[in-house]
Amino acid sequence: MSQEQNFIETTPELTVAGDPRPWERLLDLLADGDPEALDAALSDLSSNDQALALSRMTEDQQSQILTMLSAVDAAEVISHLGETQAAAAIEALPIGEAAAILMELDSDVQADLLGDLDDEHAEAILSVLPASDAHIARLLSTYPDNTAGGMMKSEFLQFDDSLTAANLIETISDNVEKYRDLDVQYAYLSDRNGRLTGVLPMRDLLFARRGQCVSELMIKSPLSVPAALPLDKLIEMFETHHFLGVPVVDGDSKLIGVVHREAVNYEAARRVESDYLKSQGIVTEELRTMPLWDRARRRLSWLSINIVLNVGAASVIAGFQETLEKVIALAVFLPIISDMSGCSGNQAVAVSMRELSLGLVRPTEMMRVWLKELGIGLINGIALGILVAIVATIWNGNPYLGLVVGVALFANTIIAVSIGGTVPLLLKRWGFDPAVASGPLLTTVTDMCGFFLVLGIATLMISQLT
């Protein structure tokens, strides 16, 4: 029976969860000290389960497993872990073995990983790498993650553009095993001075006459990008063009790396995820396998800022203590106004963040966004205001209380969507990260305004309320 038939027949199992505790089997094999059985068991696991299994082991156990595997297999496992996990696993290894594993990783993964290690470990590993590898690794790790330089691989096929198709096929044939790992789709051609002159899709070699010069076959003057090109521009480029990769050149048009479409997609997805986490107050990466104190400290630093902002906003209430004393029912509605305004505002933030990321709005178009939100604020403000007014009137029996909280929620909904819609644009223009700062800024201002509106209007209408 062929393998794919097997695969189909076992399909129902594919939709249920795998081994609930895949690490236990690995730990048993580790105790047995049988590298081959361990290697086989690891290969049987999906990459997700490998990551899950390693994340549930102590650093000692991780280190023992990685030591028992060949450097190639260990590198494979490492490449499936999250960054923080991978860095921790490498740091737990003796320098020699860490270096051997790093040598098996692609240059871009290697550079990212070195950047995630603490400086001491990174330097120690770089010092035992062969000089040329260490040089490339140092070079790549100088580029920020979110630029072409930070995403490029330094493994690529480069040939002299005076070769013939037959020369090229022969060279590639002779090195087929070496090149297979590169997963190359293109050969890059350069002139005598090393300047990039063309790109040749490998598939086109199939249709070439063997004696043809590659300079006739290649795509001439290909698109190339500088190492400093930011992620946004790379996303746009790969959306506009159907390339699988784009060459990165230095100021002399010399090829220094290749950015693959996949690396750009990966970074783009990572940014969306990181924006979501930041908006929820997880500003630096957290996995529950990290030490408790680190996790608590990181979350607390964001919470402390929020509690200060919260106290600031609530101090508005303190200014109206007299009114509150007279109409104690207002205290029931303050948290409702605060929460609901936060909800309306966060919706507007989310739509702005999405439109910014899709390029459907420019950071300068504050007025357009504000007008678009104003309409929503009016409609939803009226709806929510009437709802809360009815609830207040029924519960308290005094329609004026309903009027106060209804008008306050109506007005504050308009304020909330106006701020929520425009603040991300403003923060982006000013160079701040809208994902981190939009939420806290929004809730502080809407809380202040909300409390002021409820209590201010109540103070004006105090004779009808008491």
Place this chain on the structure above:
Amino acid sequence: MSQEQNFIETTPELTVAGDPRPWERLLDLLADGDPEALDAALSDLSSNDQALALSRMTEDQQSQILTMLSAVDAAEVISHLGETQAAAAIEALPIGEAAAILMELDSDVQADLLGDLDDEHAEAILSVLPASDAHIARLLSTYPDNTAGGMMKSEFLQFDDSLTAANLIETISDNVEKYRDLDVQYAYLSDRNGRLTGVLPMRDLLFARRGQCVSELMIKSPLSVPAALPLDKLIEMFETHHFLGVPVVDGDSKLIGVVHREAVNYEAARRVESDYLKSQGIVTEELRTMPLWDRARRRLSWLSINIVLNVGAASVIAGFQETLEKVIALAVFLPIISDMSGCSGNQAVAVSMRELSLGLVRPTEMMRVWLKELGIGLINGIALGILVAIVATIWNGNPYLGLVVGVALFANTIIAVSIGGTVPLLLKRWGFDPAVASGPLLTTVTDMCGFFLVLGIATLMISQLT
């Protein structure tokens, strides 16, 4: 001067925004009625700017532009738009032209787009498509978006496995222009009965002897997946294997499509983004170019549920009116407790959502997550409790008030992280969408508990507070 040098020299401009109003130039050209100039102007724009430009036009203008372009060019523009935008643009066109544009799209994009059209338009377009195309389109649109069937393309190269390498190269050569558009990396081979027997990376043909039978060259019994395989499993598969695409087969092992790595990456990124939007109360797609009423109605449906939950939670306050009347200062702290507990709980939700998506936690591991959160709740609860206690004591002068709000925030932080951490797992186990429901569930319960704690403890200590 070569093109890539040009590109490098203009780099500084790449980092600034493009034409702030790219649609104005297009509208001018549209008024001139010059299809070639319009086509050239559109090609000059990045895909982002094309989308931006079209989104700022009326449906009439969009329809005029798409009609003026060739079907191929119009399809290119359509493929760069967001789904809702693309569907609206197609619906605005006469059926014949809409069908012509759809015919130029890849099968997977075509099926998605047909699924986004209203039924009437979709049926009208299907009825004018050639029968075989309509059949494929109908078939593809039966699969849910998040399965192999929903992500696969029906364009692929399939050959008889008895051919020689020379036969294959000849066939491909004869159809090189047709196949180039397919962006194929693999040829799929099948036996006389049409069953998939092997996969041949196109590059490997380069190194083959021309007389060799492809069945000797191909990877035999390749991995294949059923159309029903869900996104999660596809993500895992592409993380574990380095393929650029995987064949989709029916129950008879017949090839029905190919899922490309890129399609899986795209769907995965879309899911992260949609989770973020849902958690902020944008449950269905919203762009500010959509009609005001639609946008308001969609946001309001989520807000209405929240206001009901909010009123429910605030009703706890109403039960303690007597205590509030005696210690009016408590009203200042109710919104602080509510907001801060929400913040702590949302952090825990975000970490759980991320660990679930990375496969680093199983939905059944409630106890593990709860214990991990308990530690954080204790540490951060103590820190935040002390902070708010100090603020309350300084402001009010009564250390007992500090004690009440401090203890309440301490206890409620523990409750919030416990609920926030475990609710996403529970919802996932029960088959609900944790991204939509976690937030509202969390804030309702933490609000209720928070209000009850502050006012309950205050009631017990009422003699010290007055």
